[in-house]
Amino acid sequence: MHSRRPETLKIDISKYRGVEEDSxxxxxxxxxxxxxxxxxxxxxxxxxxxxxxxxxxxxxxxxxxxxxxxxxxxxxxxxxxxxxxxxEPPRAEFRARTELLKLKQGKRDVYAYAQNIRNLTSCISSNPVDEHTLVSVFMQGLADGPVKTHLFRLDLD
Structure with missing residues (x-):
């Protein structure tokens, strides 16, 4: 009986170009x-x-x-x-953390705003932001409207 070699999965990854917009x-x-x-x-x-x-x-x-x-x-x-x-830009994590803490929804929809928070959070690896802080940042940055009103009524703890 022949032992089968484990299957490998061929995953393609993006090319890293060394430009500022690449993480x-x-x-x-x-x-x-x-x-x-x-x-x-x-x-x-x-x-x-x-x-x-x-x-x-x-x-x-x-x-x-x-x-x-x-x-x-x-x-x-x-x-x-x-x-x-x-x-890696100098102080990249510091910049990402600073941008995260100042982030506001603005005219974006809630999904795009949440995605922006996820992207910035993924750039902070040496001392990750805890979940309670992320919730506070998200809630504080939400634009006034029905979504913010609804979420503030929920018990998020």
Missing amino acids: LLRWFVELDDAIRARRIDDGDTQVAFAQSNLAGRAKTWALGLKLHDPYAFGSLKVFKSRLRQTF
Whole structure:
């Protein structure tokens, strides 16, 4: 009887370009999920897979480093660290936290407002915002109207 090799799942991930609108932390989550799904265990192969999902400035940067030192990225951890040092904006988490705490619904619908809160929250990883604070931020930023009135009447604890 032959033992079957476990199936792998081929998950495609977005290309990280190294531009301001790309979230490096979200790309790392996509990358880690794809590596697990594809069952890529070898460190060199993990780095090669990660590099194959770079584009633009980020790809140019990685290729430039490898031209000078073929072993510039000894592991996926080193690759991520160097990528973060190069492309993550200074104080990115501080900026995301500040923007989150000042966020208002404005003219957006409630769904878009909630999605904006989720996106900002996902950028804060070293000291995540607790759920009670998120609820307070959400409620405080809601535009006056029937949704806000209804939610304030609910017991959210």
